[in-house]
Amino acid sequence: MVKLTIICISYNHAEYIEECINSIIEQQFDFDVELLIHDDASKDNTQDLIINLLDGNHKENLEVNLILRSENIYSQGR
16 A cells, blocks of 8 residues: 655745645545644744644545644754
């Protein structure tokens, strides 16, 4: 069985995140897909948008995993 993992990294992408997520979930695929979204403690409302967009808004064969940081790890050199 094929499984595709799509990784989406974001930081302060509130203006673009809806289009990004919608372009992924609107794709037609006949295999399992994992969408991994990592937000590195955005200071705008990116995390809220991600949660609202994905709340029950995806296909059965799309597994969504979120990593929503409360502290920015990039600025710590990690």
